[in-house]
Amino acid sequence: MGEAPVLALIHRVRLRIRLARALAVAARLAVLAAALFLIALLLAKLHLLPLRALLGCGLLALMLPLAGALAAACRRVASEMAAKRIDLACGLDDRIGSALAFLRLQTPDPFMRAHIRDAARHATGTDPRTALPIHSPPEMRGLAVLVAALIALGVLRFPERHLRAAYLPQASRATGSEMEAARALARDLEEAAHELKDPELNDLTKQIDALLQKLASGDITRKEFFEKLAELEQRYLAQKEGDFEALKDKLRKSGEALAKEKPTRELGQALKKDDLDKAKRELDQLAQQAQQQKLDPAARKEAARALEQAAERQRRLMDEEQKKAAAQERALAEQQRDLEKLARENPPKSEAEKRRLEDQKRELQRLQKENRDRQAQRQNQQRQLQRLSRNLADAAQQMSQGQSGQAAQSLQQAAGEMSRIAQQLQRAGEMQRVKVQLADLKEALRRAGQQGKEGRQGKMGQFLARAGGKPGQGKQGEQLFMEGEGQPGEPQLLLPGQGGKSAVQLETDQPGAQSQGQTPERQPGEGIGSEHDPNLQGAQTKLASKKRDVSVEGKQGAGPTRSEVIYGAADKGFATRSYKRVYTDYTQVVEEVMSREQVPLGMRYFVKRYFNLIKPRE
Amino acid sequence: MSQMPVEEVERSAEEFRKDVQRLREELAKVIVGHDEIVAAVVTAMVTGGHALLEGVPGLGKTMLVRTLAEALDLTFSRIQFTPDLMPADVVGTNMILEDDSGRKRFEFQRGPVFAHILLADEINRATPKTQSALLEAMQEHAVTVAKKTYPLEEPFFVLATQNPLEMEGTYPLPEAQLDRFLFKLKVGFPDRRDLHEILDRTTRSETPRASRVLSRQRILEMRELARRVPAARPVQDYAVRILEATHPESPSAPAITKRYVRYGSSPRGAQAILLGSKVRALVQGRYAVACEDIRKLAAPSLRHRLILNFEGEAEGIDPDRVIFEILDSTPEQV
Numbered sequence: 001m002g003e004a005p006v007l008a009l010i011h012r013v014r015l016r017i018r019l020a021r022a023l024a025v026a027a028r029l030a031v032l033a034a035a036l037f038l039i040a041l042l043l044a045k046l047h048l049l050p051l052r053a054l055l056g057c058g059l060l061a062l063m064l065p066l067a068g069a070l071a072a073a074c075r076r077v078a079s080e081m082a083a084k085r086i087d088l089a090c091g092l093d094d095r096i097g098s099a100l101a102f103l104r105l106q107t108p109d110p111f112m113r114a115h116i117r118d119a120a121r122h123a124t125g126t127d128p129r130t131a132l133p134i135h136s137p138p139e140m141r142g143l144a145v146l147v148a149a150l151i152a153l154g155v156l157r158f159p160e161r162h163l164r165a166a167y168l169p170q171a172s173r174a175t176g177s178e179m180e181a182a183r184a185l186a187r188d189l190e191e192a193a194h195e196l197k198d199p200e201l202n203d204l205t206k207q208i209d210a211l212l213q214k215l216a217s218g219d220i221t222r223k224e225f226f227e228k229l230a231e232l233e234q235r236y237l238a239q240k241e242g243d244f245e246a247l248k249d250k251l252r253k254s255g256e257a258l259a260k261e262k263p264t265r266e267l268g269q270a271l272k273k274d275d276l277d278k279a280k281r282e283l284d285q286l287a288q289q290a291q292q293q294k295l296d297p298a299a300r301k302e303a304a305r306a307l308e309q310a311a312e313r314q315r316r317l318m319d320e321e322q323k324k325a326a327a328q329e330r331a332l333a334e335q336q337r338d339l340e341k342l343a344r345e346n347p348p349k350s351e352a353e354k355r356r357l358e359d360q361k362r363e364l365q366r367l368q369k370e371n372r373d374r375q376a377q378r379q380n381q382q383r384q385l386q387r388l389s390r391n392l393a394d395a396a397q398q399m400s401q402g403q404s405g406q407a408a409q410s411l412q413q414a415a416g417e418m419s420r421i422a423q424q425l426q427r428a429g430e431m432q433r434v435k436v437q438l439a440d441l442k443e444a445l446r447r448a449g450q451q452g453k454e455g456r457q458g459k460m461g462q463f464l465a466r467a468g469g470k471p472g473q474g475k476q477g478e479q480l481f482m483e484g485e486g487q488p489g490e491p492q493l494l495l496p497g498q499g500g501k502s503a504v505q506l507e508t509d510q511p512g513a514q515s516q517g518q519t520p521e522r523q524p525g526e527g528i529g530s531e532h533d534p535n536l537q538g539a540q541t542k543l544a545s546k547k548r549d550v551s552v553e554g555k556q557g558a559g560p561t562r563s564e565v566i567y568g569a570a571d572k573g574f575a576t577r578s579y580k581r582v583y584t585d586y587t588q589v590v591e592e593v594m595s596r597e598q599v600p601l602g603m604r605y606f607v608k609r610y611f612n613l614i615k616p617r618e
Numbered sequence: 619m620s621q622m623p624v625e626e627v628e629r630s631a632e633e634f635r636k637d638v639q640r641l642r643e644e645l646a647k648v649i650v651g652h653d654e655i656v657a658a659v660v661t662a663m664v665t666g667g668h669a670l671l672e673g674v675p676g677l678g679k680t681m682l683v684r685t686l687a688e689a690l691d692l693t694f695s696r697i698q699f700t701p702d703l704m705p706a707d708v709v710g711t712n713m714i715l716e717d718d719s720g721r722k723r724f725e726f727q728r729g730p731v732f733a734h735i736l737l738a739d740e741i742n743r744a745t746p747k748t749q750s751a752l753l754e755a756m757q758e759h760a761v762t763v764a765k766k767t768y769p770l771e772e773p774f775f776v777l778a779t780q781n782p783l784e785m786e787g788t789y790p791l792p793e794a795q796l797d798r799f800l801f802k803l804k805v806g807f808p809d810r811r812d813l814h815e816i817l818d819r820t821t822r823s824e825t826p827r828a829s830r831v832l833s834r835q836r837i838l839e840m841r842e843l844a845r846r847v848p849a850a851r852p853v854q855d856y857a858v859r860i861l862e863a864t865h866p867e868s869p870s871a872p873a874i875t876k877r878y879v880r881y882g883s884s885p886r887g888a889q890a891i892l893l894g895s896k897v898r899a900l901v902q903g904r905y906a907v908a909c910e911d912i913r914k915l916a917a918p919s920l921r922h923r924l925i926l927n928f929e930g931e932a933e934g935i936d937p938d939r940v941i942f943e944i945l946d947s948t949p950e951q952v
Contacts, residue, residue, distance in 0.1 A: 080852065084951045087908075094853055094908035097951075101850035102906070110623035111848050114631070115905035117624060 003116050005123040006099050012128040013082040018073045020134050026069035027137035033061035034146035041150060045158050086123075086131040095119040182444040184612045186212060189437050192430065201434060204236050208441070215445075225445065233438050237431070244428040247381045247421065248274055250317045254310040254392075255279075261306035263289075263299045268306070276422030280415045287411035290395075290404045300399050307396035314389040318382060325375055332368050339364060384424075388417040432595065436604070443605040573617065580616040587611055627905065630843050634900050637832055637840060638664070641689055644828045648685040649678055650819065651812035657901075658803050658894075658918055659686065659777065663735075664840050665893040667800025668756055668776040670741075670791075670922065677805045678816075679779045683737040689828040690837065692734035692773070699744035701787060705751035709761040710768075726763060731755045732770060734834065738778040742788040749795060752776065756798045773837050793925060800890045802922035847896035849907035854892065856950055857912045861888040863944040864924055872947040874940050878930030883923035890919035909950045917941050 040057035043049035049057075083097040099119030102112040186208050193201035211228055214220045220228075255271025258264040267282035286303065289295050295303065339360060348354040391414035398407035560568065565578040574583070590611060594604060638660060645656050655671070659682065662669040671679045680696070687694030697708060710729030716722045730736065731752070738752065755761050756776050760769045778799070780791070796802070808816065819826055832840075849857075862868045865882030866875050875882070895911035902911075917938055924937040 080951065093902070093904060093910050094850070094906070095904070097852060098848075098850035098906040098908070101852060102848065109846075109848065110627045111846050111905050113624045114627040115848065117628075118905055 002120040003099065003103050005120045006096055006103070006116065009086060009123040009126055009128060009131070010079050010082045010096065010100065013086055013131050014077045014079065016128055016132040016134060017077045017082060017085070018075070020132065021075065022069040022073040023134065024137050025072035026065040027139040027143060029068040030065040031139045031143050031146060033064040034143060034150060037061040038146060038150055038153065041153050045153065045156070086126065086128075089131045090122075090126050092119075092122050092126070095122050182441055183212060184615075185437060185441040185444055185608070189434065189441070192434060192437065198427075198430075200236055204232055207232055222445070226442065229438075229442065237435065244381075244425055246321065246378070247385070248425065250314055250385060251276070251279075251421070253317060254314045257309040257313050258306045260309070261302040263295060263303040264306040264310075268310075274425075276418055276425060280418040280422060283411055283415035283418055287408040287415060290399065290411060291408035293404050295399075295404075300402070300404075304396040304399035307392045307399070311389045311393035311396060314385055314392075318385060318389075321378070322382075325371070325378070328371055329368075329375075332364065332371060336361075336364050336368070381421075381424075384417060384421055388414055388421070391417060433591075436594070440605055440608045443602070444609070447605070569614070574614055575617045583611075583614070583616050631900050631903075631905060634840055634843055635903055637836065638897075638901050640831045644689040644831050645682070645685055647826050648688075648819075648828050649682050650815040651808045652678065652682070652805065655803050655805055656682065657898075658801050659683075661894050661897045661901075661915075662800045663773070663775045664837070664844055664897050665800060666773060666775075666841050667890065667893065668778070668798065670796070670799040670802045671777060671779045671805055672782055672802060673779070673805030674783055674807075675781060677807065679805055680737060680739060683735065683777045683779075685828045686777075687735045689831050690735070691830045691833045692775075692837070693771075694735045694737070695730035695733035696737040696739060697730050698739045699741050699748070701743060701745060703744045703748045705748050706763075708748060708751045709755065709763060712764050724764075726766070726768065728768070729761075731761060732768070734771065734773055734775060736774070736776045738776060740781060741778040742780045742790055744789065746789050746792065749789065749791060753795055753798065756795075773834065773841065796922045797884055797886050799922060801894065801918035803918055804921075844893070844897045844900060847899050847905065847907060849892060849895070852951060853907050853909055853912065855952070856909050856948070857888050857891050857895075859948050859952075860891070860912065860916055860944055861885070861920075863948050864920060864940070870948065872943050874935075874943045878926055878933070878935045879924055879940060880927035880930075881925040883920050887920045887923045891915045894919060913945055916945060 037057055040049055040054055040061075044051065044054040079100060080097065083100045084094075086092060086096045087094050095115070096119055099116045102108045102116055105112065108116065186205065189201070189208065190205040193205050208229065211220070211225055211232075215222065215225045251271050252274065255268040257268070259268025259272060261268075263286065264282075267279055267286065270276070270278035270282055290300075339357075343357055348357050391410045395407045395410035395414060398404075398410060560578060562582050565576070565582050569576065569579040569582075590607065593599075594607065599607065641660060642653075642656055645660075649656060659669055659671075663686070671682075673679055684694065684696075697703070706729065708729050709731050710727050712724045713727045714722050715725045736755075741749065741752075751761075755770060755774070759772065759774045760767050762768070776799075780788075859870060861883055863871050863875060863882075864879065864887070865871060866877075866879045868875075868882070871879075871882075891912055892907065894915035895907040898911045898914060899905070899907050920941050921937040924940060926935055926937065926940075930940075
């Protein structure tokens with residue numbers, strides 16, 4: 001019948017259809033696989049994907065197109081479809097398709113056989129490549145781009161340490177801006193050490209600096225850092241701490257006694273205000289008066305009485321304190337005995353009870369130790385107070401006995417004692433400041449560990465750059481700056497309503513032009529109104545008004561106000577002399593408030609952090 | 619199966635192609651241009667169908683039919699349809715005749731319908747009663763007068779013409795009668811080259827005439843051969859799907875059908891497509907129908923079988939546009 005060429009042609013075209021399908025699917029999947037592998041490679045380069053996973057991804061990327069191509073090639077291709085493709089591509093007018101249909105009939109008639117023969121003649125001269133040309137899939141271009149990107153990424157090298165730090169969100173190293181804050185606090189501490197001329201504090205700051213460097217370089221962990229810092233802090237504060245408030249309280253009460261009499265009134269007032277330096281000066285002055293016998297008998301008598309009462313009050317307060325401490329000691333000892341007795345009578349049965357008992361014992365021991373430490377710390381103060389009290393008592397007695405020279409000597413000794421107490425108190429205040437700074441430092445480092453967001457860090461960096469007064473950073477209100485008196489060449493902000501005048505004013509020739517859109521002023525009535533304002537939309541804009549922009553020169557005056565300085569700093573950076581003055585004033589107030597008020601530690605951190613950020617830059 | 623029938627088929631098909639080619643060449647001596655119309659008329663004649671030619675006067679419709687009759691060894695009649703034309707004027711009538719012995723008898727006087735080729739000129743000018751007289755002749759190839767049926771000699775081929783412009787005083791053909799025409803052919807205006815040719819041929823002293831090239835018997839053989847051309851089921855299915863798509867309620871109907879068509883084609887439409895395709899396949903030198911044949915014959919076979927709805931009529935939608943969109947939206951292979 002001669003159908004063989006027809007069937008052979010259809011078979012070859014079916015194979016080509018499978019091949020074309022496989023190529024198309026493979027190309028599509030290869031693009032997908034290449035894109036996925038590109039992502040995987042990027043993650044691997046950033047050390048976010050282990051090498052094994054990358055190899056797995058590579059294998060998957062290879063397998064994906066192959067599997068897709070295989071699946072596409074295995075899909076059934078209908079002979080009718082292949083025949084139709086041949087007919088369409090070669091312009092055979094359905095010869096092959098019809099021949100195939102006739103071949104499937106059991107008894108084709110002569111016309112059908114003639115047709116099959118005709119189709120076979122045409123099939124013999126037909127090239128399957130013409131019937132189904134296989135073109136390069138359109139995805140190949142995209143695939144080539146992706147492969148090029150893969151090669152480029154494969155060749156590219158990323159700095160390892162930097163990326164680790166940048167991309168690991170919970171890295172042990174502290175991050176940028178908070179670390180900067182911690183360093184700033186450490187610098188404050190160093191300044192404090194320098195001011196106080198405290199060698200121990202100086203050592204402490206050096207050790208903290210070294211620790212910070214180790215933490216920043218990753219040589220020690222955060223945990224180790226905090227442990228070492230706590231150790232340093234404890235060691236330092238153990239030498240310095242004491243109950244200075246109790247000491248001040250006693251001095252204040254003795255001051256009350258002294259303030260009652262005229263010759264010692266100033267001395268008493270100074271003590272009441274915790275101004276021990278002035279108290280020392282008053283004592284010196286009193287001693288001088290006594291020495292020069294400038295006090296009349298009545299005054300001498302009054303001073304002796306006041307000094308006597310002050311000494312007596314100090315002694316009484318010390319006695320009370322001793323009794324109180326002894327009572328505390330006794331109470332703690334009694335509690336300990338009760339606890340031991342309880343443990344003996346009702347021995348703990350469960351592990352939980354044992355633990356609870358142990359906890360209670362430990363707590364008791366801690367309280368006892370604290371009490372003893374406090375007693376030890378107080379002993380020094382007690383001795384100083386006793387000496388002061390004794391000096392005052394001696395002076396009182398000597399004055400009353402008319403021994404002015406000896407009284408003056410006793411008063412001078414009291415003044416010396418007062419000076420030492422004042423120094424101690426001053427140091428205690430500074431110690432408090434050091435304690436707060438250490439707490440702030442720890443808080444900053446704690447937050448540095450929690451922080452990891454690059455965006456915030458970037459914003460902080462921008463803020464710090466702007467705070468440094470970099471040129472071109474100011475955006476708003478630049479046209480509002482004009483020359484101030486105090487700082488030639490330095491732009492200052494003039495705010496409306498503060499004596500300043502807007503740098504640019506609108507001048508009009510028509511008086512009415514300034515009040516356009518404004519309704520006439522009316523007195524508000526009672527109750528709810530029934531109508532709306534007749535001038536609801538305002539007057540029509542008078543476009544005919546002649547106007548021109550006029551620049552006005554700055555005028556001589558007192559210079560910018562404090563608020564102007566602050567606004568100017570917000571816009572132009574914190575690098576002006578006026579701002580430094582304002583900042584110093586504000587920080588002093590802040591320090592006072594922070595020491596006086598019970599500011600929670602977390603909030604204290606934010607206040608400190610804020611003032612650190614707006615600190616004047618050099 | 620022996621090789622003989624196949625070779626016989628091939629030889630017959632080749633002769634068929636040559637005969638048709640000869641006929642078309644002969645027609646081309648007189649008719650200038652209108653190749654598609656000529657091909658369609660020949661196709662309709664070979665398949666045994668009738669054709670309706672639509673076109674403005676003077677385009678050569680009558681000339682085409684007359685030339686066809688001249689080229690074939692067939693009898694030819696022409697009826698000019700007018701409003702007063704009676705059915706008897708078409709089919710004939712019984713008349714009283716007196717013989718030599720003086721006896722009178724009824725004798726059927728055959729009308730112009732008794733011819734092989736009948737030209738029904740301006741068919742839409744006759745009344746429906748007269749138009750319907752042609753129905754039986756077209757469908758049954760016979761006429762009945764006074765309860766007596768007179769068969770028409772084969773081949774019987776009606777070529778009707780109608781003028782689409784002068785609609786006043788006309789009686790549009792009813793759908794049933796339109797359906798009896800195998801093809802409706804639109805005779806268009808000739809182009810400039812053809813016009814020159816027409817002028818050259820018709821203004822000389824000698825008027826070209828066609829010679830007889832095909833006998834009546836040969837035409838009947840050709841008709842028989844054309845009907846033996848097979849159509850593969852996928853190809854025939856294509857014709858069926860096209861026909862289905864002309865029906866607005868069909869799921870395969872395109873949007874234009876659903877919007878503008880009230881009734882789709884009857885199965886006679888698919889028959890016309892397939893029969894015409896068979897002839898075209900043979901003429902093209904093939905032994906089976908191709909989808910291309912179906913596409914080519916779709917418009918002449920279906921355009922008079924689509925009944926547009928009001929919206930289609932109001933918007934002046936051409937049925938050819940609907941058919942071409944159907945062809946565009948119907949894939950050759952499912």
